[in-house]
Each structure stands twice: as C-alpha cells, then as structure tokens.
Amino acid sequence: MMIQNRTIIVTGAGGGLGEGIARVCHREGANVVIADLRGEAAQVVVKSLGARALSLRCDVSKDTELQALVDETVKRFGRIDGLVNNAGINFVKPFLETTSEEWDRVVSVDLRAVFFLTQMVCRQMLRQTPRGGSIVNISSVHSYSVLPGSGPYDAAKWGVVGLGKSIAVELATEGIRVNSISPGLLNTQIWKDILAAAPDADACWAYWKSNIPIGRVIEPGEIGDLAAFLLSDHSKCITGSNIFADGGMTSQLVSKEPYEAKPLQGGLPPADSRGEG
Numbered sequence: 100m101m102i103q104n105r106t107i108i109v110t111g112a113g114g115g116l117g118e119g120i121a122r123v124c125h126r127e128g129a130n131v132v133i134a135d136l137r138g139e140a141a142q143v144v145v146k147s148l149g150a151r152a153l154s155l156r157c158d159v160s161k162d163t164e165l166q167a168l169v170d171e172t173v174k175r176f177g178r179i180d181g182l183v184n185n186a187g188i189n190f191v192k193p194f195l196e197t198t199s200e201e202w203d204r205v206v207s208v209d210l211r212a213v214f215f216l217t218q219m220v221c222r223q224m225l226r227q228t229p230r231g232g233s234i235v236n237i238s239s240v241h242s243y244s245v246l247p248g249s250g251p252y253d254a255a256k257w258g259v260v261g262l263g264k265s266i267a268v269e270l271a272t273e274g275i276r277v278n279s280i281s282p283g284l285l286n287t288q289i290w291k292d293i294l295a296a297a298p299d300a301d302a303c304w305a306y307w308k309s310n311i312p313i314g315r316v317i318e319p320g321e322i323g324d325l326a327a328f329l330l331s332d333h334s335k336c337i338t339g340s341n342i343f344a345d346g347g348m349t350s351q352l353v354s355k356e357p358y359e360a361k362p363l364q365g366g367l368p369p370a371d372s373r374g375e376g
C-alpha cells in the first residue's frame with residue numbers, strides 16, 4: 100500500500116474524478132476526507148468506503164468552509180498528509196459575451212480555492228510532527244492547448260499549474276511537494292453529456308478516438324493511481340511538475356486523417372519517376 104495511514108483530503112469527491120481518486124487513496128491505505136458541495140453525494144461515497152473515510156459538505160469558493168474543512172480533518176484524523184485540489188467547474192461561452200460574474204464564478208472555484216485551501220493545508224503541514232506533505236492539483240489538457248470559448252477555465256487551469264510551481268519552489272525545503280496532473284477526456288459526466296448531446300453517438304466516438312491516440316477515454320481510477328503515486332514517498336524527487344495523463348492527446352498535432360495516408364519521403368523524387376512505382 101502506497102499511502103498507508105496518511106490522511107488525504109480530496110475536494111469534489113462526491114462523484115466523477117474526485118470520487119475515483121478518493122477510492123484509490125482509500126484502497127492504498129489512506130484515511131480519506133470526501134469534501135463536496137453536494138454533501139449527500141459525499142456521504143454516499145463515504146458509506147460505500149466504510150472505515151477511514153469522512154464526508155464533509157464544503158463549497159470551495161467560500162474561505163470559511165475551506166477553514167472548516169481543514170479544522171474538521173485535523174479534529175478527526177490528527178493531521179493532513181495530502182490534498183487533492185480536484186473540485187472544478189467547466190465553462191464554455193463566447194469570449195465577447197462572458198460576464199464578470201461568470202469569470203468570478205469559474206475562477207473562484209477552479210483557481211482561487213486552490214490557492215487558499217493549499218495555503219491553509221500547508222500551514223497545518225508545517226505545524227504537525229512529522230512536518231510536510233504532498234499537494235496534487237487537478238489541472239487539464241487545457242493547461243497546454245485550448246478550445247474556443249473556454250477562456251476563464253483555460254486561465255484557471257494554466258493558473259493552477261503556475262501557482263503549483265511557485266509554491267513547490269517556495270516550500271521545497273520544508274518537506275512539502277506540489278504537483279499538477281493534466282488529464283485528457285475522462286469517463287465522467289462530462290463525457291456522458293458529450294455523447295448524449297451528439298446527433299450520432301458512433302460519429303462522436305469516432306471523432307474523439309481520432310483525437311486520442313490510445314483510442315479511448317480515461318477512467319477516474321487511472322488518474323487516481325497517478326495521484327496516489329504523487330501523494331506517496333515513491334515520488335519524493337518530483338515537485339513543481341505538470342504530468343499529462345491524456346492518452347497522447349496533447350502530443351498529436353491534429354486529428355488522424357480519416358483515410359489511409361501514403362508514406363512521404365521528403366527530398367526524394369516521386370516513387371514512380373524512380374522506377375519503383
């Protein structure tokens with residue numbers, strides 16, 4: 100077990116990726132705190148996990164609720180060894196129509212909360228004995244390249260990588276590590292909504308497969324395995340990193356051609372004029 104007896108907070112763990120990460124952390128021996136805006140969903144996850152799990156209703160955009168999350172975790176488990184900043188909201192709307200309220204809403208959950216919860220957790224990590232811990236920020240492939248209309252989300256996802264690097268460098272000698280994970284398309288509600296909204300589910304699948312070299316969406320547990328590794332002592336020399344867990348999505352220049360392409364040999368005359376064709 101990679102993180103036995105460690106205490107890990109996962110935000111947005113009432114469903115989707117956060118639940119998947121929390122389940123892997125629990126399997127790997129950790130005490131897990133399932134924090135979510137949807138308190139009942141968090142309770143359902145905790146009930147299915149059994150021992151070593153605590154559910155807390157928490158809106159990460161509210162500082163008082165963040166402090167209560169830290170305080171309740173310490174009250175129950177005595178310390179905090181890891182934090183996964185996973186809670187996030189998606190957003191797509193044309194740039195020219197986006198309002199300041201919408202910007203504030205997305206950035207307050209996807210970026211501001213990451214800064215202040217990490218600050219509160221790091222203060223606790225420096226107070227406890229033994230000191231230190233590991234922070235994992237859930238960013239996105241949007242920290243590499245973007246889609247039209249996702250400005251606030253893109254800014255937040257690039258932002259968590261940057262602020263993660265900054266905290267990592269500042270606290271490296273204090274025994275605190277900070278890393279980001281940038282997942283590709285996950286098998287969570289967002290993917291189900293994409294499929295449901297498509298006029299033709301098969302065409303939708305084919306389109307996304309051509310954009311994901313491994314040819315499938317990624318399961319929350321796969322990101323959970325990576326998060327558990329980053330939370331564990333197996334990754335002691337890794338801090339300030341942003342790891343792309345995207346099935347090759349950001350490595351591929353454009354979608355695969357929907358036909359068999361001919362080999363190209365730059366600089367050589369065409370094969371038929373060389374008598375090879």
Ligand SMILES: NC(=O)c1ccc[n+]([C@@H]2O[C@H](COP(=O)([O-])OP(=O)(O)OC[C@H]3O[C@@H](n4cnc5c(N)ncnc54)[C@H](O)[C@@H]3O)[C@@H](O)[C@H]2O)c1
Pocket residue numbers: 110111112113114115116117134135136137140157158159160185186187188189208237238239240281282283284285286287288289290
């Ligand atoms: N789904 C994807 O393909 C994908 C890809 C890359 C990155 N991500 C990131 O992964 C994270 C999780 O995504 P998901 O697909 O599981 O989303 P999801 O919508 O299925 O789950 C998000 C969870 O966060 C909770 N939440 C939302 N606002 C909150 C708040 N203010 N306070 C506390 N909890 C709150 C929700 O209740 C929900 O349980 C997000 O940060 C997202 O940006 C998702």
